[in-house]
Each structure stands twice: as structure tokens, then as C-alpha cells.
Amino acid sequence: MTEPNYPTENVPSVPLEAAEAGSNLAMTLRFHEISEAEHRILNPYTEDKLRLLGEVCRLREGQRQLDLCCGKGEMLTTWSRDHGIGGVGVDISEVVLAAARQRAAELQVEDRVHFVLADAGTYRDDTAPYDLVSCIGATWIGGGPGGTIDLIRPMVRPQGLVLIGEPYWITPPTPGAEDAMGHGFTSLIGTVERFNAVGAELVELVMADHDSWDRYMAAQWWTASQWLRDHPDHPDHAGMQNFLDRSRTTYLVYGRRQFGWGVFVLRLTR
Template identity: 30%
Template sequence: MNFQDLVTISQGPLGIMNPFSQEKALLAGEMARLSEGMTVIDFGCGNGTLLGIWGHSFGVCGTGIEIREEACSNAGELLAKLDLSENIHVFLADASLYDPEDETYNVAVSFGASQIWGGIPDAISSMKSFLKPDGIMIIGERYWKKDSVAAEFSREWPEIMTEYEILQSARENGYDITRVIRSSEDEWDDYESSIWENCLDWMAENPDHPEKDEVYNYFLRIQEEYLAYGREYIGWAAYILVPSLSP
């Protein structure tokens, strides 16, 4: 089973496929000063929940890019339900190859999707080409909560950075971080528990599926990683980046 199928099984039913509540997604929009008529591009938009919240609450319009067909379909249904289909469009595409044909946006968003470009530094570098000169970014990602991490765990996640490293990546690309909105431990627990439950539900509904064992092994691994190390060592936050005012 390919990784995208595992994502669909484990996270597909989630509104926001990250440890971030809809209330904090709304807060992030407020902190980013979203307003009616602003344009947003959301890379790895999943089920379109962020775009739906911001379109409904702030009147933004724009584009979502998502590589999974089922998620694109879910996003389309959500946007139609919110009467946002004319202003927000979701495209089935590999975001790393997406060509906007010289269109630029007020806001570029990546929530849990920096791996599209290989990590946060390259994500910032790539996303800024989609922005107007005064455009901002909202990047939601994991970070190491501690400088010292168990070696057997850190080797599994070489792409995760400390917050100091995230700050330096922003600065090196010409941005300052103006806001940070952190996930709570309760949000992490709810997110991870929902993934476990989705895996178990899928296995119960597909007892004879030839790849059931692979899903079960995935379930065992992610549960062990979270309870043994993840909850202690990894945090998740949304960072709002604005063009630097440095001389």
C-alpha cells in the first residue's frame, strides 16, 4: 500500500489533518489579518477545511492544491456546501510541480505539508515565488520541543527542526515571524487518537483486505512512536511570516 493510501485511511476522515483545532485555524486567520477579497493558495489543502473556514469567516478567495483525489472531492463538496465554489477552487496536482501561470497571492499556506518540497527551508523558498511583494505565509509544522532527543527517535525524523532553526530559515529567506500559535497537548492527543481509531475502523470494515496487515503494522508503529517519544519531544505550531523590514 502506498503512503497516500495510508494517509487516506488514517487521516482522510479528519477535518484538519494536523493537531490543530478549527478554533485555532480561525485564530490563525485573525492573526494573519485575513480580509474580504484577499487571495490564498493552500498547498496540500486536504479536505479544504482551512479554505472553507477562511472563506466563510473572512471572505478570502483562492486556490487549494491537493495530490489525493478523495481529498479533492471532499474539499469540493465542503466548498459547495459553504457556497464558496465560485471563489475558491481546488486542483488535483502535485504541489511541487504546480504552475500558477504568473498568478500571485496575498497569502501562501502550508499546514503539515512542507515535505512537498523536502522540508521547511525549501518550502519557504518555493512558496514565496507564489506571493505578491507584500504577501505573507502561514506555515504549520512540527518542531522539536527539546534540543536533546533520543537518537533512535530523532533518526526517524531528520526533517523536523527546532524552533530556532525554523526562525533562521524564515530570516534567511527574507521573512520575519510575527506570530506563533501552538497546538495544545489535548489537540495532539485528539489528533493521534483519531488516527488510531480510523485505522482500527478501516480494518474492522475490511477484514479480508490483502493489505490489512500493512495497515495494522502502520497503526502499531505510529502509536508506539507517539506514546514512547512523540508526545514528549515533538510540538506543532502555526507560524505567520511577513516580509522582513531589515535594512
């Protein structure tokens, strides 16, 4: 294991207490909806990387995808336009689903792609199995990548693909890094071993990079900052300010240097 090559002293403090005071699930969801209002892709990918992922998945016309925690549906709608696939996106946020439906209409794929308001952790439908089942950036629905694959297993065809978008530690986390970025993540190879342990073989991957992470994170700061300027008396102002401060600090101190992210293309072996 390589040692982190930078100091951990003089790390600016993050107003954790204040951030956590409003950190119930609904508030966190709301802060993301605000800060990602201008985003179409709610993960550290650019449009090019999303397109590349579609190509490496060798999608074919008529295939069907189930996208759990689909966000604004950019993956399903653009892949439907580019490859002729259809499918279902599931999310718990009405705000992102409204954007997803609008995008489907804009790309004229609304007859092939549908969006459902539901908890992806318990979602089932009678049109399964799918050719492709994805969970990009939300494996908490299954308690981690292994549990999410177990949850997905009954909904994917035997020769189908599973796509998992997941962070990993580029270097072992420095003190404070896990508190800031989240507990339970592991190295890149450790992540792949977690897939292997539940019978999922890695067959392809497309990684985020510093620039694509910056587009995801830094673009949120502008949007959040503008919202704060436009809503000085809003009851969520203090919570949103803390969310923004924490987002900037955790990313600049820890995330940008230590956290990687990619979408892992998997085939089930059992």
C-alpha cells in the first residue's frame, strides 16, 4: 500500500455540527436538488464518458435497461436516442424525475423510456428481467456494492450486464478522510474483489478523472452560491450554506486527491 504523499495538518475545519443539524435524508436530497439544478449527469462523468460507457456496453436496438436511482435520466434517454434501447428509470426525487421526463420528451424517446417514483431498494416490476441493470452512484440502496448486486440479480437476464458506479480510495484514507467522504469504501482492487465475492465478474470499466470530477463538484458550487444570493431569507439558507461550505472543503482537502470513481461493467457468474 502506498503512503499518502501530502500533509494532513492545517486542514481547514468543516462546520460539521451545523451541516449535520440539517442532515436528515429529506434535507440532504433537497440540498442536492438545489446544487445540481443545472446538472444533467449527477455523477463525476462528462457527456463524453457517458457516451463511451454506452459504446463499451455494446448496446443493441431493442434491449431494455432498468436504471435504479436514475437521477435526471441522462443515461437512459441518451442511450435510447443513440442505441435504440428502452427501459425504466427509478428514483425517489420528484424533482429529478420531472427533469428526466422532460429530457425524454426533448430527445423524442418518451415512448421507449419511462420513469417511476419509487424506493429503488425495494423496487420490483413484472417486466423483469432486463438486459442491463444499473445503479450509478447510489449503492447505499443495497448497503454497498455487494448487497446492491444481490438486489439486482433477480432483475437481470443470465447473459445481461450489471453497471455499478462506485467511488474507491486512490490512496489509503488519511485521518479525517473517511468522516468527510464516507465510511465503507475500499481500494480499486478491493472494490473489484467485492464484486467477485458476490459472483460478478468485471468485464469493462470507464473511470472518471480529475477534470470530470471537477465538472461534477465545482459546477455545483456556482449553482449553490447563486441560490444563496437569490434566497437570503429562505428557511434553508443556513443549511444550504453549510452544505456548500462542506462540499467545497471535503472535495478540495480529501476528495480530489484521494477519491476515485468509475462505472464497473459486470457480468454475473452465478
